[in-house]
Amino acid sequence: MDLDLLSQLVVSNQSKVLLVVMDGIGDLAGPDGQTPLEVARSPHLDQVAESGICGFHDPVGPGITPGSGPAHIGLFGYDPYRYLIGRGVLDTAGTPFVFAPGDLAARLNFATRAADGSILDRRAGRIGDAEGQRVLARLAKEIKELSGVQVLFQHVKEYRAAAIFRGRDLDGRLCDSDPQQEGLQSIPVTPTAKEASAEAVLAAQLANEFIAAAARVLADEEKANFVMMRGFDTYQPLPSFTDLYQWRATAVAAYPMYKGVARLAGMEVIEAGQQSLADEIQQVEKAWAETDFVFLHVKKTDSMGEDGNFAGKVAVIEEFDALLPRLQALRPDVLCVTGDHSTPCAMKSHSWHPVPVCIAAAYARTDTCRQFGETPFLSGGLGRIHSTDIMPLLLGHAGRLRKFGA
Amino acid sequence: MDLDLLSQLVVSNQSKVLLVVMDGIGDLAGPDGQTPLEVARSPHLDQVAESGICGFHDPVGPGITPGSGPAHIGLFGYDPYRYLIGRGVLDTAGTPFVFAPGDLAARLNFATRAADGSILDRRAGRIGDAEGQRVLARLAKEIKELSGVQVLFQHVKEYRAAAIFRGRDLDGRLCDSDPQQEGLQSIPVTPTAKEASAEAVLAAQLANEFIAAAARVLADEEKANFVMMRGFDTYQPLPSFTDLYQWRATAVAAYPMYKGVARLAGMEVIEAGQQSLADEIQQVEKAWAETDFVFLHVKKTDSMGEDGNFAGKVAVIEEFDALLPRLQALRPDVLCVTGDHSTPCAMKSHSWHPVPVCIAAAYARTDTCRQFGETPFLSGGLGRIHSTDIMPLLLGHAGRLRKFGA
Numbered sequence: 148m149d150l151d152l153l154s155q156l157v158v159s160n161q162s163k164v165l166l167v168v169m170d171g172i173g174d175l176a177g178p179d180g181q182t183p184l185e186v187a188r189s190p191h192l193d194q195v196a197e198s199g200i201c202g203f204h205d206p207v208g209p210g211i212t213p214g215s216g217p218a219h220i221g222l223f224g225y226d227p228y229r230y231l232i233g234r235g236v237l238d239t240a241g242t243p244f245v246f247a248p249g250d251l252a253a254r255l256n257f258a259t260r261a262a263d264g265s266i267l268d269r270r271a272g273r274i275g276d277a278e279g280q281r282v283l284a285r286l287a288k289e290i291k292e293l294s295g296v297q298v299l300f301q302h303v304k305e306y307r308a309a310a311i312f313r314g315r316d317l318d319g320r321l322c323d324s325d326p327q328q329e330g331l332q333s334i335p336v337t338p339t340a341k342e343a344s345a346e347a348v349l350a351a352q353l354a355n356e357f358i359a360a361a362a363r364v365l366a367d368e369e370k371a372n373f374v375m376m377r378g379f380d381t382y383q384p385l386p387s388f389t390d391l392y393q394w395r396a397t398a399v400a401a402y403p404m405y406k407g408v409a410r411l412a413g414m415e416v417i418e419a420g421q422q423s424l425a426d427e428i429q430q431v432e433k434a435w436a437e438t439d440f441v442f443l444h445v446k447k448t449d450s451m452g453e454d455g456n457f458a459g460k461v462a463v464i465e466e467f468d469a470l471l472p473r474l475q476a477l478r479p480d481v482l483c484v485t486g487d488h489s490t491p492c493a494m495k496s497h498s499w500h501p502v503p504v505c506i507a508a509a510y511a512r513t514d515t516c517r518q519f520g521e522t523p524f525l526s527g528g529l530g531r532i533h534s535t536d537i538m539p540l541l542l543g544h545a546g547r548l549r550k551f552g553a
Numbered sequence: 554m555d556l557d558l559l560s561q562l563v564v565s566n567q568s569k570v571l572l573v574v575m576d577g578i579g580d581l582a583g584p585d586g587q588t589p590l591e592v593a594r595s596p597h598l599d600q601v602a603e604s605g606i607c608g609f610h611d612p613v614g615p616g617i618t619p620g621s622g623p624a625h626i627g628l629f630g631y632d633p634y635r636y637l638i639g640r641g642v643l644d645t646a647g648t649p650f651v652f653a654p655g656d657l658a659a660r661l662n663f664a665t666r667a668a669d670g671s672i673l674d675r676r677a678g679r680i681g682d683a684e685g686q687r688v689l690a691r692l693a694k695e696i697k698e699l700s701g702v703q704v705l706f707q708h709v710k711e712y713r714a715a716a717i718f719r720g721r722d723l724d725g726r727l728c729d730s731d732p733q734q735e736g737l738q739s740i741p742v743t744p745t746a747k748e749a750s751a752e753a754v755l756a757a758q759l760a761n762e763f764i765a766a767a768a769r770v771l772a773d774e775e776k777a778n779f780v781m782m783r784g785f786d787t788y789q790p791l792p793s794f795t796d797l798y799q800w801r802a803t804a805v806a807a808y809p810m811y812k813g814v815a816r817l818a819g820m821e822v823i824e825a826g827q828q829s830l831a832d833e834i835q836q837v838e839k840a841w842a843e844t845d846f847v848f849l850h851v852k853k854t855d856s857m858g859e860d861g862n863f864a865g866k867v868a869v870i871e872e873f874d875a876l877l878p879r880l881q882a883l884r885p886d887v888l889c890v891t892g893d894h895s896t897p898c899a900m901k902s903h904s905w906h907p908v909p910v911c912i913a914a915a916y917a918r919t920d921t922c923r924q925f926g927e928t929p930f931l932s933g934g935l936g937r938i939h940s941t942d943i944m945p946l947l948l949g950h951a952g953r954l955r956k957f958g959a
Contacts, residue, residue, distance in 0.1 A: 208945060209949075210942065210948055212957065213956065213958060214958035237959055494916060530937070
């Protein structure tokens with residue numbers, strides 16, 4: 148649904164909405180014919196399924212495997228095609244860095260380059276946080292401006308950082324400099340559009356200048372003597388989640404990227420360092436009284452799927468299920484449990500498979516689903532919806548949408 | 554999904570995809586409460602259903618009965634509203650005629666006209682191929698150009714042919730000259746748009762000139778002494794199926810129109826004259842090693858539906874089912890069995906009913922369907938999708954789409 152139109156229907160009330168995103172939760176049947184959600188002993192999730200309306204959502208579209216960015220953007224109600232966010236902006240948004248509209252951000256990976264210019268190690272020997280911060284500080288000291296454009300830096304994690312160009316109209320449609328394979332040379336940054344804009348030509352020139360300057364600054368480093376740039380994008384604020392839906396919104400997530408996408412949407416992000424799932428639940432409990440909407444992100448279901456660890460995924464589901472009563476005790480008016488995409492253990496990767504979704508609320512039209520899982524949800528009342536349908540459904544069930552038309 | 558965007562996600566690999574289109578396969582329950590698919594003994598189709606994900610597709614949209622052109626265009630991934638192809642182009646594309654972009658094509662039906670100008674027989678006594686070719690040759694000899702526009706001819710079948718105007722910008726939005734009923738006069742061709750373009754006015758004038766000229770040339774014919782024109786359209790190439798999806802694509806179909814639509818999409822079309830279903834299967838087997846995608850068209854399910862022949866439709870399904878193991882023996886990575894539209898025997902015509910579809914592949918999320926049929930598919934995992942979702946799903950299941958976004 149058109150966001151402007153939706154926003155015009157929004158009314159404010161006292162209801163509270165909890166959206167739980169179990170990352171990569173959707174899966175395929177394992178050897179015994181059941182998916183991790185079906186194998187898991189998860190009585191509380193089953194209770195949610197029983198008291199709610201169940202079905203599937205397509206994160207982006209049938210057949211399309213989404214990255215984490217578009218998958219969350221869709222859950223938050225934004226068209227993932229229209230609001231496609233590059234890795235440079237997404238990763239930086241997960242840090243404390245404060246963007247200004249128009250900033251051009253790129254992910255920066257420290258690398259080791261040989262004397263002949265070939266990339267020896269794309270991760271600079273996987274240097275840690277302290278070492279990453281130290282070499283980044285060297286860059287920040289020496290490179291403050293290039294051709295009249297301000298250069299800003301942000302450490303992300305270990306050998307990963309971000310470079311941000313500020314102060315000129317720039318176009319982020321640029322190729323990566325990362326050759327993706329060791330033994331190859333760094334790729335000159337060039338515009339990707341068939342007819343490159345002047346802003347993209349300038350941005351490419353700045354990026355190449357930057358890479359050369361960084362190489363000079365870091366020349367005496369043993370490991371991190373070079374940088375590679377990828378995921379160029381300019382920052383444009385998303386329509387604010389808070390303005391659109393007229394509520395206070397809070398994000399609880401343990402990983403930077405998910406904090407980033409929530410922050411881009413204008414949510415309040417709880418910063419609490421490394422957190423266990425129980426820590427996250429506690430953050431929700433603490434935030435609950437002073438917010439209307441909570442996005443809770445559970446990462447490890449996806450990590451287990453990526454590792455092909457079926458039993459591990461089952462265990463994470465069971466761990467979450469054991470904690471679920473604490474969330475239920477908060478008595479959310481609307482509780483939605485879903486995932487951002489599927490990460491089948493058999494595939495060890497994100498996939499295109501539709502994602503189970505359940506919405507429990509006083510006026511949910513319950514269906515015949517008694518168990519939280521892919522097979523029972525086939526006969527769920529939601530059928531197969533688009534991820535962007537979820538926010539209107541949550542608002543509707545929360546009594547936060549007025550009637551459309553007379 | 555936007556085709557340009559989809560195309561950007563496509564990657565090439567070694568997988569092979571087989572799309573079987575059983576024309577008009579969807580149906581309604583007969584006297585005993587089962588549809589032809591459900592009555593048919595079709596153990597191999599049932600096996601496909603069991604190993605795949607099942608559901609329905611809407612060829613064009615809920616309630617909309619599609620022609621064969623839009624129905625196939627949608628299956629091939631093109632928006633059937635945007636890429637609406639007139640009968641003149643569609644029928645001509647099914648012949649060896651080689652179009653140039655901008656050609657204006659119309660179906661030409663030979664007819665018998667009375668001295669008072671009324672149409673006595675809209676099919677000129679159903680003259681056969683030889684007679685149709687003979688009178689068409691008379692036209693081709695005498696009419697080579699009209700008002701500076703080149704006129705080309707192509708025989709289609711029996712009393713059916715095509716006329717193609719080449720060499721000027723023309724607009725095909727014109728009414729048919731065929732009055733659709735015997736005893737009436739030929740209708741002057743006029744533009745159909747409210748505000749006709751100069752190109753449409755010129756095209757209408759050419760068409761009327763052509764009809765008059767043809768009447769003069771054929772004046773001494775006993776049966777085919779007149780022509781009627783219908784389905785005007787200009788030829789514009791579709792985005793190439795091969796370029797879009799980066800694979801070799803082959804079409805096996807016994808009827809010209811289906812070859813035509815496949816050829817318009819840029820597929821390699823096997824030309825083998827009249828073929829039985831077994832011949833078609835053999836064509837697939839021969840083509841298999843040197844192609845990545847095969848579109849196999851099964852015509853007779855539709856013909857039986859059009860004839861209201863329930864038992865005949867059951868028999869065609871059983872005939873196909875008996876041959877299906879030969880296709881399964883090719884071990885396609887993705888096997889999709891569906892139809893282009895429904896042709897219920899009780900209606901003796903195309904209909905708007907959603908069409909059963911099943912996709913079998915290694916990573917298909919199987920559902921509870923154990924039988925190939927309209928009723929079991931109600932609980933299928935695909936739910937109700939749009940025909941244009943099928944190509945992204947086939948590509949996804951074939952591992953031929955990269956992740957969307959970071």
